[in-house]
Every structure is written in C-alpha cells, then in structure tokens.
Amino acid sequence: MPVTTHSSTNLQRSLGTMAIVGLGLGYMTPTVIFDTFGIVSEETDSLVPLAYLMAMVAMAFTAVSYGRMVRVFPSAGSAYTYASETIHPNVGFLIGWSSLLDYLLLPLVNALILRSYMEAFFPDVPPAVWVVLVVLMITSLVLFSMSNTSRLNGILVAFSIVLIVVFVVLTWRQLAAGEGNGTPFSTRPLWHEGASLGPVITGATIVCFSFIGFDAITMYTEEAKDADTVPRAIMLTLLIGGAIFFLAGWFAQSRFPTMEGFSEDALQNSALPEMAELIGGNVFKAFLTAAAFAATVASGLASHASVSRMLFVMGRNGHGPISRALSYVHPRFRTPAIAVLFVGVVSLLAIPLNLDFVAALINFGALMAFTFVNLTVIIYFAVRQKLVRSPRQILTNIVLPALGVCSTGVLWINLSPDSFHYGLVWFFLGVAVVLGLTRFFKRPLRMSLEEGPLPEVESESAV
Amino acid sequence: MRLVVGYVSNQRGVDAVHLASSLAGARRARLDIVVVLPLDAPTFDMYSPDRAYQSQLEQQGQEWLDEALALVPDGVVARGHVVRAESITEGLIDAATDPTLGGEAHLIVIGAAHQGIVGRFSIGSIAGTLLHASPVPVALAPVDYEPHPAITRLTCATGLLPGAEALVELAIQLADDWRVPLRLMSLLAVGKERSEDARHELHAIAERHVHDLVAQANDVLPDDFPVTGVLGTGRSLEECVHGLDFDSSEIVMVGSSRLGGPKRLFLGASANTILHALPVPMIVVPRDYEVPAYGVHAEAAEPD
Numbered sequence: 001m002p003v004t005t006h007s008s009t010n011l012q013r014s015l016g017t018m019a020i021v022g023l024g025l026g027y028m029t030p031t032v033i034f035d036t037f038g039i040v041s042e043e044t045d046s047l048v049p050l051a052y053l054m055a056m057v058a059m060a061f062t063a064v065s066y067g068r069m070v071r072v073f074p075s076a077g078s079a080y081t082y083a084s085e086t087i088h089p090n091v092g093f094l095i096g097w098s099s100l101l102d103y104l105l106l107p108l109v110n111a112l113i114l115r116s117y118m119e120a121f122f123p124d125v126p127p128a129v130w131v132v133l134v135v136l137m138i139t140s141l142v143l144f145s146m147s148n149t150s151r152l153n154g155i156l157v158a159f160s161i162v163l164i165v166v167f168v169v170l171t172w173r174q175l176a177a178g179e180g181n182g183t184p185f186s187t188r189p190l191w192h193e194g195a196s197l198g199p200v201i202t203g204a205t206i207v208c209f210s211f212i213g214f215d216a217i218t219m220y221t222e223e224a225k226d227a228d229t230v231p232r233a234i235m236l237t238l239l240i241g242g243a244i245f246f247l248a249g250w251f252a253q254s255r256f257p258t259m260e261g262f263s264e265d266a267l268q269n270s271a272l273p274e275m276a277e278l279i280g281g282n283v284f285k286a287f288l289t290a291a292a293f294a295a296t297v298a299s300g301l302a303s304h305a306s307v308s309r310m311l312f313v314m315g316r317n318g319h320g321p322i323s324r325a326l327s328y329v330h331p332r333f334r335t336p337a338i339a340v341l342f343v344g345v346v347s348l349l350a351i352p353l354n355l356d357f358v359a360a361l362i363n364f365g366a367l368m369a370f371t372f373v374n375l376t377v378i379i380y381f382a383v384r385q386k387l388v389r390s391p392r393q394i395l396t397n398i399v400l401p402a403l404g405v406c407s408t409g410v411l412w413i414n415l416s417p418d419s420f421h422y423g424l425v426w427f428f429l430g431v432a433v434v435l436g437l438t439r440f441f442k443r444p445l446r447m448s449l450e451e452g453p454l455p456e457v458e459s460e461s462a463v
Numbered sequence: 464m465r466l467v468v469g470y471v472s473n474q475r476g477v478d479a480v481h482l483a484s485s486l487a488g489a490r491r492a493r494l495d496i497v498v499v500l501p502l503d504a505p506t507f508d509m510y511s512p513d514r515a516y517q518s519q520l521e522q523q524g525q526e527w528l529d530e531a532l533a534l535v536p537d538g539v540v541a542r543g544h545v546v547r548a549e550s551i552t553e554g555l556i557d558a559a560t561d562p563t564l565g566g567e568a569h570l571i572v573i574g575a576a577h578q579g580i581v582g583r584f585s586i587g588s589i590a591g592t593l594l595h596a597s598p599v600p601v602a603l604a605p606v607d608y609e610p611h612p613a614i615t616r617l618t619c620a621t622g623l624l625p626g627a628e629a630l631v632e633l634a635i636q637l638a639d640d641w642r643v644p645l646r647l648m649s650l651l652a653v654g655k656e657r658s659e660d661a662r663h664e665l666h667a668i669a670e671r672h673v674h675d676l677v678a679q680a681n682d683v684l685p686d687d688f689p690v691t692g693v694l695g696t697g698r699s700l701e702e703c704v705h706g707l708d709f710d711s712s713e714i715v716m717v718g719s720s721r722l723g724g725p726k727r728l729f730l731g732a733s734a735n736t737i738l739h740a741l742p743v744p745m746i747v748v749p750r751d752y753e754v755p756a757y758g759v760h761a762e763a764a765e766p767d
C-alpha cells in the first residue's frame with residue numbers, strides 16, 4: 001500500500017506596520033500620478049490636486065471599513081469574501097466577478113504604460129511592437145516562474161519616492177524662475193474661476209486608479225504581527241500614498257496650469273516622460289522614466305502572476321472545459337501555464353486601447369468593491385450584530401460606513417459613460433454566469449478563493 | 464536499497480517510474496517517488512491568492528503523485544512525497560540525502576529523454592542540471608521505456624584512462640546485489656589517422672584492460688557468478704556502441720567526467736556520446752563516489 005507524505009514548509013512571518021505600508025505603497029506604484037496627470041488635468045480643467053483630495057476622502061472611509069472587516073475575517077481579505085459571507089454568496093460572486101475584470105486588466109495597463117514610455121523615446125517605432133515585446137517578456141517570466149519581485153519591491157518604492165522628491169524640488173526652482181503659476185503657493189491647483197465640480201468628480205474617479213492596490217494588503221493579515229497591524233497599515237498606506245500624490249499633483253499642476261504643448265499620447269496615455277523632460281531635461285526624463293519603467297515591470301509581473309494564480313484557483317474549484325483548461329499546471333515549470341498564457345493574450349489588448357479608457361474600466365470594479373466593503377460593515381455590525389446601542393456604535397457602525405457607501409457610490413456613478421457602459425456589460429455577463437452556475441438559484445454557489453472553509457458567521461438570515 | 468524517483472507529470476515521469484520499478488524488481492528495494500513543487504513562501508504580490516494557490520498546488524502535486532504510484536506494479540514498495548524546493552533538481556537531491564527519508568539514496572531515477580532526432584537519448588533540462596550536481600548515481604530512463612519484471616544484465620562501460628575504480632567497484636556490488644550477470648565493457652575508438660601498428664597496440668592494451676577487469680570482478684564475486692568482458696571498437700564511440708548488442712532489459716553504467724568536482728556528477732564528452740547512442744537505460748556514477756555497502760548486511764542495518 002503506497003504511502004504519501006507532505007513535507008511543505010509554511011513560513012511563519014511577522015510583518016510590522018511599516019513593512020506592510022511599504023508593500024501597499026509598492027502596490028500603488030507612486031509614479032502613476034504622472035502617468036494619469038495629463039488625462040486628469042484635461043478632465044478636471046486643471047484641478048488635479050482637488051481630484052486627489054476627493055478620491056482620498058472616499059478611500060479613507062473605505063480604509064476604515066476594510067480595517068473593521070479584516071478583524072472579522074482575518075484569514076481572507078477581499079471584498080468578495082466579505083460580501084459572500086455577510087450578504088449572500090451570489091452577491092459575493094458578482095463583486096468577485098467585477099474585481100476579476102480589474103485583475104485581468106491590471107497586467108494590460110502595465111503593458112500600456114510601458115508602451116507609452118517607449119513611444120516617448122522611440123516615436124518612429126510602431127507602438128504595437130512595444131506591446132508585443134513587453135507582453136512576451138512578462139508572460140515568459142511568469143511562465144518560467146521567475147516573477148517574484150518582492151525583494152525588489154522596497155528598492156523600487158524608495159527609488160520612486162526619491163525621484164518624486166527630486167521632481168518637486170526641480171519644479172519649485174522652475175516656479176521660482178517664473179514658469180507656470182510662478183509660485184507653489186497659489187491656490188489655483190485647488191480652485192479657480194470657471195471651474196465646476198462635476199468634471200472634478202469625474203477626475204476623482206480616474207485618480208482612484210492611483211489608489212488601486214492599497215486594499216490588497218488585507219491579504220496579509222495572517223502574516224502581520226498582531227490584529228491591529230493591518231487596519232493601521234491600510235490607513236497609513238492611504239495617507240502616505242495620498243500625501244505623495246497630492247504633493248506631486250500640486251507641484252505638477254502649479255508648473256503646468258494647462259496641458260498646452262503636450263502630445264496627444266501624453267493626454268490619453270502616460271504624460272510622465274514629457275513632464276519629466278520639461279521639468280528636468282533629458283537626464284531627469286531618463287531617470288524618472290527608468291524608475292517608473294522598473295516599477296511598472298515589477299507591477300506587471302506581480303499582477304500577471306497573481307491573476308493567473310487566481311484563475312487557476314477558480315479553475316480548480318469549477319467544472320467544465322474552461323475550468324479544466326485554467327487549472328492546468330505545466331509539469332516542468334509548475335506554473336498554471338494556460339492561465340498565464342490567457343492573461344498574456346488579454347494583455348495584447350494594450351495595442352488598441354488607451355490608459356484613459358482602461359483605468360476607468362478598472363475603477364468600475366474597484367469602486368463597486370469599495371462600496372460593498374462599506375456596506376458589509378453596516379450589514380455585519382449594525383444589522384447582524386445589532387451593535388447600534390450607543391452614539392459611538394451608531395457613528396462607527398452606521399454613519400462612517402454609510403458615508404463610505406455614499407462617497408464611493410458617487411464616484412462610481414460618475415465614471416465616464418463609456419467605461420460605465422462596458423463595466424455594466426461585464427457585470428451582466430457575471431449575472432448570466434451566476435444564473436448558469438446556480439441553475440437559476442436552484443443550486444447553492446460555492447466558488448472559493450480561500451484556502452479552506454471560513455469560520456461560520458451567523459449566516460442563517462441572509463438578506 | 465533506496466531509490467529516489469523524480470516524477471514529472473509527462474512521459475519522462477512515466478519512464479522514470481517504469482525504470483525504477485524494473486530496478487526494484489531485481490531486488491528488494493524501496494521507491495521514494497518525489498514530486499517537487501516550488502517553494503510556498505508568500506509572494507506578497509498585489510491581490511495574489513497565495514494561500515489558496517499553494518493549497519491547490521499542493522493538491523495538484525498529490526494528484527501527480529497518485530498518478531505515479533498507480534504505475535508501480537504490485538509487490539514493489541513505494542512511498543510518495545510532495546517536496547518543496549527552489550528547483551526540481553534541488554528537490555531531488557534533498558530527497559536523496561534526507562536522513563528522515565532513510566539517509567543517502569542509492570540512486571536517483573529520472574526520465575531523461577526527449578525524443579531525440581538522432582539517437583534515443585537527448586538529455587532534458589532536469590537531467591542536465593541533475594547530472595552536474597548529484598552526489599549519488601543517477602539512473603536515466605530512455606523515452607517510452609517499457610517496464611520489465613527485473614533487470615537482466617548489468618553492463619559497465621569504462622575507458623582506458625584511470626579513475627574508474629569506484630565505477631567498477633559499484634558495478635560489481637550492484638551485480639552481486641541484484642544477482643544479474645555482469646558485463647564489463649571497454650570502448651576503444653581509434654580513427655583512421657593512426658597507423659596500423661598503433662591501432663594494433665591500442666587494441667592489445669584494451670583487450671588486456673578488459674581481461675584485468677574481468678579478473679578483478681571474479682576475485683570478488685562468487686565462483687560461478689557470470690562475468691563477461693567485451694571490447695567495443697570502431698572509428699568513433701557511436702560506432703563502438705552500435706557494434707555491441709544490448710538487451711532491452713539491461714542497464715549500462717558509465718562514470719562521470721573527470722571535469723566535475725569531487726562527488727559531483729558531470730557528464731563528460733564520452734559519456735554523453737555513449738548516452739546518445741544507447742538504446743537502454745543508463746546509470747551515471749559520480750567520480751570519487753563512495754560505494755555504500757550493499758547486500759545482506761546493509762539490508763539488515765537499513766531502517767524500515
């Protein structure tokens with residue numbers, strides 16, 4: 001009788017607050033502020049810092065809610081799980097489905113940003129060439145399981161922040177010399193005559209994209225030192241990241257009150273290389289682009305590997321030919337090869353699409369997830385646990401998360417119509433999938449992205 | 464006798480299990496079938512479902528192991544292990560030296576072959592790296608290797624150069640342990656560029672060499688033990704190998720190169736050539752390999 005044994009080692013980690021904040025800042029890729037600057041400046045009529053401020057307020061409520069839910073479900077951090085466990089598995093599936101679109105599009109966005117950088121340096125080469133090269137490189141690195149960039153992460157974050165500081169200093173000197181607004185102390189980046197709130201809200205929906213990833217640190221709750229680490233880290237990540245974005249946005253906007261003179265590509269894709277050149281000449285352009293390039297490649301590898309793993313886990317949980325294909329593990333590379341290749345093929349869409357559109361589409365799923373995280377706080381604490389007896393409980397269990405629902409909800413419905421429509425198409429596709437999987441609600445849905453079953457949470461009264 | 468079998472879920476993995484089963488059939492041996500998965504340290508990638516991924520991957524590893532164990536014929540003792548390591552090679556060497564699994568294994572068995580265009584063997588990348596790093600002999604299964612109830616002959620290939628003592632010693636021990644006929648083979652490749660006299664001289668030296676090897680084996684082995692010697696000649700090593708007969712159920716042993724470090728395998732040019740030309744499985748023995756005690760005494764001392 002054959003015997004089988006495991007001998008796998010589960011590394012016990014203890015991550016401190018700052019280590020997790022570092023991870024979170026790495027996920028946010030701080031240089032992304034320059035990538036979307038052109039798009040947002042055009043959209044908001046030159047009020048980028050205000051757009052960041054608005055987005056940050058909405059994110060802050062959501063960060064508090066994440067902090068609450070992390071304590072309830074320490075072993076599983078995602079909007080999908082929270083909604084599955086506190087509202088209904090079908091609702092959870094739809095949240096997961098919307099997030100899946102984000103996860104699938106993140107590697108594509110990185111390909112797109114890299115394409116943009118290369119175009120700025122080699123304007124004569126057809127952009128499709130760069131997309132194909134980038135996608136080939138990243139797909140093969142992930143396929144041959146050489147995608148672990150966690151050791152590089154800290155260096156890249158530090159490098160990016162240093163260059164952002166250099167950017168601020170150089171910009172300050174130019175402002176002092178009379179360029180742009182002529183001073184960093186003008187309030188024009190926050191408000192000016194003729195501006196209106198509507199476009200700023202739409203701008204805020206775009207800059208939400210810069211914050212994408214700060215919620216991902218909830219997945220490392222079990223690796224954290226104690227129960228307070230992740231709730232604290234998620235807030236700190238948001239505040240530090242937000243401050244970097246606000247400051248960089250402020251100086252950039254002071255220096256470039258309008259986007260006149262920028263190329264079409266800078267206004268639809270990344271404005272980073274052109275801004276860097278105008279601020280610090282060719283040397284600074286090379287440095288900033290190199291830093292952003294490295295950070296984007298690292299982010300591309302990480303997001304490509306992650307979504308492939310996610311598709312693989314879903315495939316192993318599901319049935320049917322698609323699931324079987326996605327759950328294929330290459331025997332030699334021991335990576336989910338078909339899922340990896342599939343993500344690579346999706347990334348090739350970076351040839352026809354632009355950052356403007358894809359970022360908004362990603363925000364559709366992210367904002368929906370954020371709205372539901374806030375909602376699950378109300379449902380879990382106020383409805384299920386009935387913790388509404390004191391003013392303090394009413395504040396933390398109803399008022400704050402309700403403000404979170406409203407602020408993220410407002411951003412959500414103000415997404416650009418194009419991406420909102422495509423987002424809805426994806427959403428209803430998800431509804432069709434739920435109907436199919438549950439045979440019109442006759443069967444329970446069980447699609448787990450977790451290691452094992454979660455502890456039961458008084459689920460007898462599904463809403 | 465402990466054999467570590469590297470299982471990869473493809474034809475090469477199947478070949479490895481078939482060869483290991485055939486080797487085990489000859490004598491009481493235990494197979495440790497090993498599936499190597501990548502290390503499961505957290506990646507800290509954004510949105511990476513690390514824990515769910517690792518647990519599903521672990522299950523996939525178990526499924527691969529079940530596939531492998533199903534290939535083992537009745538009567539052969541086999542255990543399965545899913546191990547985690549940086550690379551497949553590293554995982555196999557760890558398993559072959561792990562004291563908790565029974566100490567140093569006698570052999571690592573892997574499927575080595577891609578369907579080569581010219582010969583039967585074309586070294587795959589796992590075999591390639593393993594042959595450069597293994598401290599224990601490595602058995603390589605040719606492509607589509609059919610399992611045999613047992614190995615029926617052991618052929619040990621040597622050249623004229625010194626340094627093959629460990630190889631011959633191991634061959635003698637293994638033949639004794641497996642109770643299979645031993646054939647000592649010397650290969651002599653002499654090109655046309657040599658003069659007639661020189662070729663005759665070399666031929667004479669080689670024949671004497673074979674004769675000495677046979678005598679050495681006869682000294683150690685019981686009187687009636689079948690030991691033969693054979694000299695393969697030709698203009699190239701391929702020709703030498705092709706000129707000899709091989710049974711499908713025999714196994715050939717070669718030594719690793721003098722270029723490798725001590726106790727490390729490294730396939731020299733000659734061994735590599737022989738490997739490509741051979742239609743049968745092959746054991747590559749590291750230089751300076753310390754032959755462990757085989758036979759009844761060793762069996763008794765081995766933990767069960």
